Amino acid sequence: MKYKSVFDIIGPVMVGPSSSHTAGAARIGRVARKLFGKQPTKAEITFYGSFAKTYKGHGSDVATVAGILDFDTDDLRLKDSLQIAKDLGMEIEIRTSELLTEHPNTSRICLSEGDATVEVVGVSIGGGKIEIIEINGFDFQLSFHAPTLMVLHRDRFGMIAAVAKVLTAHQINVGLMEVSRLVKGADALMAIEVDSPLSAEVLEEIRQIPHIKEVSLLSFS
Secondary structure (H helix, E strand, O other), rough: OOOOOHHHHHHOOOOOHHHHHHHHHHHHHHHHHHHHOOOOOEEEEEEHHHHHHHHHHHOOHHHHHHOOOOOOOHHHHHHHHHHHHHHHHOEEEEEEEOOOOOEEEOOOOOOOOEEEEEEEEEEEEEEOOEEEEEEEEEEEEEEOOOOEEEEEEOOOOOOOHHHHHHHHOOOOOOOEEEEEOOOOOOEEEEEEOOOOOOOOHHHHHOOOOOOOEEEEOOOOO
16 A cells, blocks of 8 residues: 555544554444445444454444444544444444454454345554455455445446446546456456546446446545
């Protein structure tokens, strides 16, 4: 991960105590919430490595739940997030695992409501920065620092070109694109970082492309 300025190293405006264990944890939780698209009734959180050892002292648990509640890192409600979630009727399960992960500050979050679920694995890499490395089993390396278009589709020839054609027609510049699939010919997930938010019209055009199943735009600005 490249830092754009000295402020990325110092860390974000946040409720402390730690940019890695608090702000980063909150941002991973908020990405999971945005991907789920609504407030879940249940959140299962698993901490690994350093997160597992220090999450209580550094507030990684309350920070993650705050993110799931869609609170930003500087929201003063962060410290009360566990009680707020309980008052809203959200069931919270927090576990730790001794499984070795590539990065010590790793968390797995599963959000659900009825049959709807989303599972996200993220790492906090320092200074409040995060990377999402797995979404519903699809492997990625995403920061979500820019508006990110998520497109779930059947794995068919020409899908990338079809989505790119719509973006080109609307003069949308692409900063990064990743595509992940579990099995050849089954479902695939496309993630596209763009330089500006997309209008509802653009999103609807993409939804109308054959073999497209779901389209969403994640923006944290």
